[in-house]
Amino acid sequence: MKRTPLFECHQAAGARMVDFAGWELPVYYTGINQEVRAVRTGVGVFDVSHMGEISLRGDGATATLQNLITNDVSGVDVGSGIYSPMCTAAGGTVDDLIAFRVTPSDWLLVVNASRLDVDIRWMHDHLLLGTTLADASDDTSLMAVQGPASEATLQPLVAADLSLLRRNQWIEADCAGIQCRISRTGYTGGDGFEVFLRPDDASQLWDTLIKRQGAVPCGLGARDVLRLEAALCLYGHELSEDISPLEAGIAWTVKFGKGSFIGKEALLQTKLQGVSRCLVGLEMSDRSVAREGYTVEVDGDEIGRISSGTHSATLGKSIALAFVPASMARPGTGVSVRIRESSRPAQVVNTPFYRPPH
């Protein structure tokens, strides 16, 4: 398994490690629920250095990106980023990513660790003239600082006024003497930042955040519960080469009004015909836990499948995302989930399951 520069820190903290996309990473340090609570009420810090970073540069870079992804990059200024799926010609999803504009013709894409190799090959095959692609992953460490206290945690370490940094914007900053980029982005459904820095500086910043600033180290277990509470897609579960963004509930990221892009025709077809299945949020009526792969039933008939599920201590209930027929997608619809030998009652609900208090 590959290790991030923070491996020794995780070991020293007594983290329980796991293999994730070929990387040895913490699933938890103290406990998943405690770490989820830290992010919901204070500040947690995640080592997400396993994620991939790809740079697209040159006169053709913006046009290349505009063709590769479904969202519209034309309005993205230098110093901003945008979330988008990247689709196949058939409208399935190669990956979902965030693209940050570094200069007018220079983009940094953050992609899923499990899809880095696929993404590089795919992008390489679709480069327009005047575009250079580089894999910046080995030279980039990434830390997520998330929670309502995340701004207060980072502010003392940087000179720039973080209250002026809006969601999806990023700045270059000196953070506790370390040169880095800080974006106001995250995968938890609340306020937070992601810090991009050199691998050699990672452990120093990690220690500063935890020991000096009191951030709670959080693992992949908490990360998955948090994103599920926010009803955010996880590639391989809610998105895949067989699942289009229209089915996955992120139609807002598909901008049919911009010029051509890979998958446009197929996605337009789907939009006109209507999706046959769509992603919904489910809440279990009892304490049972609906998990990925369990079937969703109505009157004993299988109608869909759970893509992700867990017990949410934040909400005090078991929640799940599931693909069901469009006709069953209305909030309030009663369904069942087959859990081992029995059918447990559940209800379609609005998502996200969790919204941060104002």
Next chain:
Amino acid sequence: MNPEELKYCKSHEWLAIEGNRARLGITDYAQNELGEVVYVELPDVGGALAPDTAFGVIESVKAVSDLFCPINGTVVEINNNLLDSPELANSECYGEGWMLVLDIADHAEVESLLSYEEYQTLLNEGAR
């Protein structure tokens, strides 16, 4: 429950033998491996228990594990508190987190259970 007075088995359940009955729960090793327990499924009172046949399920945030009873018996009581507060399986695994009480079918089977020392040896050998 004093852990040193309990009986154990390879699947990390403990039994407290009380005459012809036994109380059963999971060990500290098991609860630590599981992480925070969020859901427990227990059999109905009157249900049969047999070795190598899962009687229930214990779920943490990330995982589902089967529960086993290493001896034959019949369920006479289940811990409803545990069903309502599954986290007791972590915080009170030898106490309030007990799972069920059974009528022992064949007392001779109790001889096959591990003692505290034998269970500690098992753990030290790194057995899962």
